[in-house]
Structure formats: C-alpha cells, structure tokens
Amino acid sequence: MVTGDAAYIKKINRSFLISKIIEHGLVSRAELSKITGLNKATISVQVADLLNEELIVETQQEHNNLGRRPIMLSLNRKAGFALGIDLDYKQITFTLSDLLGFPLSSETISLNTSDYENVLELLVENIQSFQEKCSNSQYGIVGIVIGIHGIVTEDEIIHFVPQHNWHNKNLKLDIKAKTGIAPHIKNNANLCAFAEQVYNHHESENLLCVSLYSGIGLGIMINGELYEGYHGYAGEMGHMIIVPNGKPCNCGNKGCWEQYASESIFFKQLSEKQNKTDITYLDIQNWINDPDAIISQEMNDYIEYLSIGLNNIINLYNPETIVLNSELLKMHPESINEIKARLTSSVSHFEELLVSEFGKEACVMGACSLAIKNFLEIPELKLNIEEEDIPKIAVDVPTWR
Numbered sequence: 001m002v003t004g005d006a007a008y009i010k011k012i013n014r015s016f017l018i019s020k021i022i023e024h025g026l027v028s029r030a031e032l033s034k035i036t037g038l039n040k041a042t043i044s045v046q047v048a049d050l051l052n053e054e055l056i057v058e059t060q061q062e063h064n065n066l067g068r069r070p071i072m073l074s075l076n077r078k079a080g081f082a083l084g085i086d087l088d089y090k091q092i093t094f095t096l097s098d099l100l101g102f103p104l105s106s107e108t109i110s111l112n113t114s115d116y117e118n119v120l121e122l123l124v125e126n127i128q129s130f131q132e133k134c135s136n137s138q139y140g141i142v143g144i145v146i147g148i149h150g151i152v153t154e155d156e157i158i159h160f161v162p163q164h165n166w167h168n169k170n171l172k173l174d175i176k177a178k179t180g181i182a183p184h185i186k187n188n189a190n191l192c193a194f195a196e197q198v199y200n201h202h203e204s205e206n207l208l209c210v211s212l213y214s215g216i217g218l219g220i221m222i223n224g225e226l227y228e229g230y231h232g233y234a235g236e237m238g239h240m241i242i243v244p245n246g247k248p249c250n251c252g253n254k255g256c257w258e259q260y261a262s263e264s265i266f267f268k269q270l271s272e273k274q275n276k277t278d279i280t281y282l283d284i285q286n287w288i289n290d291p292d293a294i295i296s297q298e299m300n301d302y303i304e305y306l307s308i309g310l311n312n313i314i315n316l317y318n319p320e321t322i323v324l325n326s327e328l329l330k331m332h333p334e335s336i337n338e339i340k341a342r343l344t345s346s347v348s349h350f351e352e353l354l355v356s357e358f359g360k361e362a363c364v365m366g367a368c369s370l371a372i373k374n375f376l377e378i379p380e381l382k383l384n385i386e387e388e389d390i391p392k393i394a395v396d397v398p399t400w401r
C-alpha cells in the first residue's frame with residue numbers, strides 16, 4: 001500500500017505545516033523547512049497546494065538588509081469564518097471569527113423560552129443569516145460549534161440540559177437538515193478549557209478549567225487533548241459530594257459541590273442574607289468594594305467550599321494549570337491568594353492557579369477555535385489575540401435567572 005502511505009504522509013505533513021504557519025504568523029519557505037525538518041522540495045509542493053486552495057497567502061517583506069526580500073507565507077485568515085455559539089439558559093451568543101480565531105462580531109440575543117422547537121428555529125435563522133453574510137469568501141462558514149450547558153454524549157447528542165429540561169435532542173441533525181451544515185455539539189465547560197489552552201496557555205498540555213456559574217463544570221485537557229470520558233460525560237465535578245448528608249441536589253444526591261460553590265448558590269444565599277431579590281453582579285461588586293460583615297462571611301464560606309473541591313480535583317489530576325472561570329472571582333482578585341492559602345496539602349500539587357481572562361466569552365472563543373482546528377485538520381492550534389479584542393458579553397444580570 002505504497003500510495004496509501006504516501007497520501008497519509010502527505011496529509012500529516014500538510015497539517016504539521018499549517019499549524020506551524022499559524023504559530024509563526026509570517027514565515028518563509030526556508031524557515032518552514034528549518035522548523036519542521038521537512039526538505040525544501042516537500043515544502044515547495046505543499047505550499048503550492050495550499051496557495052492553490054487559497055488557504056495561505058504570500059507577501060513580500062519590505063525591509064531586508066541583505067538585499068533580497070524573502071517571500072513570506074501566512075494563513076489566509078479571510079478564506080473562511082468560524083461560528084461559535086454559546087447556548088445558555090436565558091441567552092444565546094453568536095461569535096464569528098476569522099481563521100486565526102480573531103473575533104469579528106459577537107452578538108447576544110435573549111432567550112425567553114425553553115421550547116426546543118422555538119430555540120431550534122432561532123438558531124437556524126441566525127445561522128442562515130451568517131451563511132448569507134459569509135457567502136462571498138472562498139470557504140464561507142468553515143464550521144459551527146455550539147456550547148451546551150448540559151450533558152452531551154460522545155456522538156454529540158444532547159443527553160440532558162437541566163435548565164431547559166431537554167432530554168436526548170439531536171440538535172446536530174436538526175440544524176443540518178435546515179442549514180446543510182452539521183454543527184459540532186460540545187459541553188460548554190469543555191469548550192472553555194479548550195479556549196484557555198488554544199489562546200492563553202500554549203505550553204500547558206495538562207490543563208483544567210473550572211466553570212462556576214449556574215452549576216460547576218470541569219473541562220479537562222490531558223496531554224493537549226480534551227478528555228471527555230467513555231460516554232462523553234467526564235467533568236461533572238459539580239456533583240462531587242463534599243458535605244455528607246448536605247443540601248439536596250437536583251441530581252438526587254445530597255451535599256454536591258455545586259450546592260456550595262457555584263455562583264448561583266452564592267447569589268441565592270446572599271440574596272437571603274441581604275434580604276434583596278434580583279441581586280446583580282454590580283451589587284456584588286459594590287459590596288466587595290465596600291465590604292460589610294455579611295459579604296465578608298459569605299465570600300469566606302464560598303472560598304472555603306470552593307477550595308475543598310479544588311483540593312479533590314488537584315489530587316485526582318495533578319494538573320499543570322487550573323483556570324477558574326468565574327465573574328465573581330474576577331471581581332475579587334484577592335480570592336486567588338485566599339484559595340491558594342487553603343491548598344496547603346503536602347500531597348496535592350499543581351503548577352499554576354488563576355482566574356480566566358475570558359470569563360463568559362470562553363465558551364464562544366473555544367467554539368470558534370475548535371471549528372478552525374477541525375476545518376484545518378491540524379493536531380494543535382496556538383492562537384494569539386489581545387485582551388481588548390475579546391468580545392465582551394454583558395454579565396450584569398446572572399444568566400441563570
């Protein structure tokens with residue numbers, strides 16, 4: 001099977017070259033040969049193919065002291081677009097990025113229904129409008145990835161979304177039937193972990209991302225790959241029991257971590273103590289800036305329970321990087337040191353613990369970058385954007401309310 005092998009090797013070389021072109025931004029053929037160890041003839045054939053497909057472009061460098069201006073190669077970032085969708089409880093965010101994962105537009109629409117057919121219709125309408133907008137580019141929409149705040153099977157069927165009370169929905173097929181594109185359906189915590197690795201922690205192959213909002217979800221990257229478990233349900237750490245016979249949870253058990261350390265519980269408890277309904281993030285920010293005994297005690301309890309769960313996760317994975325995705329912790333930067341002060345076991349080890357810069361945007365950014373990685377069929381993706389280029393999703397009112 002010589003031809004089969006040759007085709008396989010060609011494909012491997014191609015994906016390796018594309019990921020190196022993305023990583024280096026602008027790179028000459030000679031540099032590519034040096035970086036990849038592939039000979040110049042191989043590089044030349046592959047580059048010609050990629051130029052033909054309009055996946056890369058050539059540019060002549062302006063200044064070169066040696067007199068010869070090398071021709072530089074870069075990814076043709078406008079050849080197509082990735083669409084990342086965060087399907088949350090009360091809102092849907094659509095972010096369109098170029099092929100280098102740079103967000104070009106981001107819009108959030110509110111969602112006032114849990115009816116599956118209505119939500120499907122909304123998604124289809126919006127996807128069709130993006131297909132139309134992108135139809136003039138070489139590849140149009142290259143991929144759509146939808147983040148689900150619930151359990152997704154390994155073959156991308158929605159198993160259960162607690163807040164919409166959806167069971168066994170094949171959103172992938174339903175959208176494909178109406179738009180012609182089969183989106184990838186992923187758990188939002190997994191997409192958050194993927195975004196952290198692709199954009200912010202290139203060198204961290206063993207990364208955990210804990211999303212703390214209506215519940216607690218864990219995205220797991222092991223050796224640079226998302227770990228989703230046998231059925232696809234790995235990372236449901238919100239249902240790890242941390243208090244024996246504790247508060248009842250909707251999963252049927254008592255004392256689950258998310259009954260103590262999710263943001264929604266923090267809001268609920270604070271609301272009871274402060275005797276104020278509909279607390280917003282702004283209220284919390286004001287209380288943190290000007291703390292009283294109630295907020296100090298609540299924050300202290302929250303961090304205590306959060307640290308207990310983190311300690312357990314650290315013992316399970318021995319991660320290099322742990323990213324906490326939480327608007328609440330973002331508002332209270334001191335919290336990281338307070339958590340670290342509680343992680344003092346001589347057994348549990350990690351390298352780095354920090355709060356996500358992406359916050360609520362992590363899901364759509366992970367969705368866009370996963371769509372790009374799938375389209376280009378590359379083994380690893382390293383993207384760079386500046387913090388000010390990250391779209392900001394309004395988070396004044398909690399999304400679970």
Ligand SMILES: [Zn+2]
Nearest residue numbers: 239249251256
């Ligand atoms: Zn539970």
